[in-house]
Amino acid sequence: MRTCAESFESYILRALGRDWGERLLPRGLDITLCDQLFLIASGLIWNIYFAVLAIGIGFFLAVAVAVGKFSTNPWLRAPATAFVFVFRGSPLFIQFFFFYSAFVLLPRAGIDVPLGFVTLTVETSRLTTAQVGGLIVLVLNTTAYSAELFYGALRSIPKGELEAADAYGMFGFTRFRRIILPSMLRLAWPSYTNEAIFLTHSTTLVFLSAFPARQQSGEAFYYARYFVDQTFNPFVGYPIVAAYFIALTLVIISLFALVNRRLNRHLPQEARRKIKLSLNFIR
Amino acid sequence: MFDYCTDPSILEQWQWFTCYLTTPTHFAFYRSFLTVMLLLALTAPIALAMGMAGALAMRSRIWPLNWLGRGYVNLIRGVPDIVFFMFVPIALGQGIEWIYHHIQCPDWDQPIRQGNDFIVCREAKIPGVNAPAWVRDVYAFGMAVVAFALVFGSFAANTLYGAMSAVPRAQIETAEAYGMTRAQAFRRVVLPQMWVYAIPGLSNIWQILVKATPLLFLLGIQDAVYWARELGGQKTSLYAYPHPDWRVWYFLVLLVFYLFMTWASERAFGRLNERLSRGQATAAGERQRRAAA
Numbered sequence: 261m262r263t264c265a266e267s268f269e270s271y272i273l274r275a276l277g278r279d280w281g282e283r284l285l286p287r288g289l290d291i292t293l294c295d296q297l298f299l300i301a302s303g304l305i306w307n308i309y310f311a312v313l314a315i316g317i318g319f320f321l322a323v324a325v326a327v328g329k330f331s332t333n334p335w336l337r338a339p340a341t342a343f344v345f346v347f348r349g350s351p352l353f354i355q356f357f358f359f360y361s362a363f364v365l366l367p368r369a370g371i372d373v374p375l376g377f378v379t380l381t382v383e384t385s386r387l388t389t390a391q392v393g394g395l396i397v398l399v400l401n402t403t404a405y406s407a408e409l410f411y412g413a414l415r416s417i418p419k420g421e422l423e424a425a426d427a428y429g430m431f432g433f434t435r436f437r438r439i440i441l442p443s444m445l446r447l448a449w450p451s452y453t454n455e456a457i458f459l460t461h462s463t464t465l466v467f468l469s470a471f472p473a474r475q476q477s478g479e480a481f482y483y484a485r486y487f488v489d490q491t492f493n494p495f496v497g498y499p500i501v502a503a504y505f506i507a508l509t510l511v512i513i514s515l516f517a518l519v520n521r522r523l524n525r526h527l528p529q530e531a532r533r534k535i536k537l538s539l540n541f542i543r
Numbered sequence: 544m545f546d547y548c549t550d551p552s553i554l555e556q557w558q559w560f561t562c563y564l565t566t567p568t569h570f571a572f573y574r575s576f577l578t579v580m581l582l583l584a585l586t587a588p589i590a591l592a593m594g595m596a597g598a599l600a601m602r603s604r605i606w607p608l609n610w611l612g613r614g615y616v617n618l619i620r621g622v623p624d625i626v627f628f629m630f631v632p633i634a635l636g637q638g639i640e641w642i643y644h645h646i647q648c649p650d651w652d653q654p655i656r657q658g659n660d661f662i663v664c665r666e667a668k669i670p671g672v673n674a675p676a677w678v679r680d681v682y683a684f685g686m687a688v689v690a691f692a693l694v695f696g697s698f699a700a701n702t703l704y705g706a707m708s709a710v711p712r713a714q715i716e717t718a719e720a721y722g723m724t725r726a727q728a729f730r731r732v733v734l735p736q737m738w739v740y741a742i743p744g745l746s747n748i749w750q751i752l753v754k755a756t757p758l759l760f761l762l763g764i765q766d767a768v769y770w771a772r773e774l775g776g777q778k779t780s781l782y783a784y785p786h787p788d789w790r791v792w793y794f795l796v797l798l799v800f801y802l803f804m805t806w807a808s809e810r811a812f813g814r815l816n817e818r819l820s821r822g823q824a825t826a827a828g829e830r831q832r833r834a835a836a
Binding site for chain 1: 621629656660661754772775788790795798801805
């Protein structure tokens with residue numbers, strides 16, 4: 261039997277690959293409680309990786325898509341609306357399968373994109389890994405959901421703010437950056453916090469679907485499921501991963517509450533919209 | 544299915560496809576969409592009932608009941624739903640076997656958990672050792688229904704609780720002034736009116752439920768995802784219908800199916816909302832009254 265310190269050393273970074281600790285995962289009767297605690301914790305590396313990158317990239321894309329959907333130009337509005345419809349209307353789980361089976365069909369050697377003076381080789385083989393392909397699906401998915409939230413917020417920006425911007429002679433990108441964007445974010449922020457939490461929870465699906473966990477490096481729920489399969493005891497692994505996710509959720513809520521405070525700092529005290537510290541979210 | 548399907552390798556393109564799409568395995572694929580529908584049809588009412596129970600518990604003045612309701616709702620929401628989908632069927636299955644074991648074999652002296660095995664006596668196995676395959680399928684499906692109902696019941700409980708609180712307080716006070724008891728006021732005043740406030744939330748939950756159904760695949764049920772993987776995978780010339788990797792097309796079909804489901808439900812809920820707003824003291828109800836007058 262390993263001591264707790266030994267399992268910490270062997271497994272705390274194991275999710276990064278088999279060179280980052282013990283090559284083999286603990287099996288059968290060899291599994292200790294500390295193994296479960298630390299290996300599942302190491303899986304959180306990938307949950308955080310997927311969540312941070314997907315939310316970070318998805319945020320900018322979502323603003324663009326929301327503005328496109330709100331635009332009066334049908335050439336911008338129609339594609340943006342269709343994108344949101346497709347990615348919000350279908351299950352993320354199926355999206356993973358669909359994109360994985362599409363990525364697999366791409367030529368392995370990579371695609372050459374001639375850019376006139378230089379030829380860019382897109383490494384398509386990376387797309388079949390969860391770290392790249394799965395991330396792309398998550399980005400597209402969260403972009404659609406956030407775009408819908410931002411679009412709703414754009415629609416409810418107070419008319420007076422826009423008129424004030426006009427009165428100051430602000431237009432174009434300046435008006436967007438100084439007036440529309442902050443107001444939109446302020447209005448959408450509580451629901452956007454929900455979306456961030458939901459996306460973080462969705463990262464548990466990456467390795468459950470089509471994308472393979474190479475070298476058995478997966479996210480937290482992948483390991484919890486591995487332990488339950490090994491020990492046939494659901495009362496240890498799943499509560500551990502549940503506790504980690506509650507903790508992660510609370511971290512997200514507090515980080516987003518900080519931003520919320522900044523977005524609302526110009527408002528009088530009682531008009532500020534607080535994000536309540538309750539686990540009250542739905543996508 | 545058709546007469547000319549006896550030797551598919553010599554068929555024309557379109558005939559080949561008519562044969563290919565009517566093989567018995569393809570019919571299993573088509574039936575699996577009905578499995579999804581069945582899951583929705585069973586889960587939605589059960590989840591709604593559990594949500595109602597949860598919401599009533601949250602409103603209760605008896606504190607253990609109140610705590611139970613709040614605990615149920617908050618615990619399930621803080622954790623990814625997939626954890627519950629995987630946890631509940633195993634935990635419940637073991638729990639049932641454990642209880643049954645104590646009834647059937649009271650003088651069993653060995654521990655139930657031996658190392659990594661969960662061992663109950665032969666008589667306590669559920670479904671039974673000699674149970675036919677369909678009983679096992681139904682049992683697995685029933686477990687999935689319970690898991691889904693538990694998770695979505697918690698979502699619904701929160702929405703219904705909010706809807707109950709949204710019914711104007713003055714109306715309840717009026718009912719009480721007429722001498723109705725708390726239960727009567729709830730049944731006659733709150734219950735008929737709460738739905739108009741609950742529908743937006745419930746429609747949202749329904750959409751999430753629809754989009755959660757592919758997770759059935761993870762519970763080992765032969766649903767649409769299972770068949771799409773099976774049928775779409777590359778088939779060598781050993782098979783009657785050899786073809787390259789077509790999974791992407793099969794998943795495209797699934798994607799379209801789900802898009803249609805969510806689109807149709809959105810429209811249905813829109814209609815329902817219009818219907819429920821009739822005669823309500825809300826802006827939508829007022830607009831309908833004006834239009835009619």
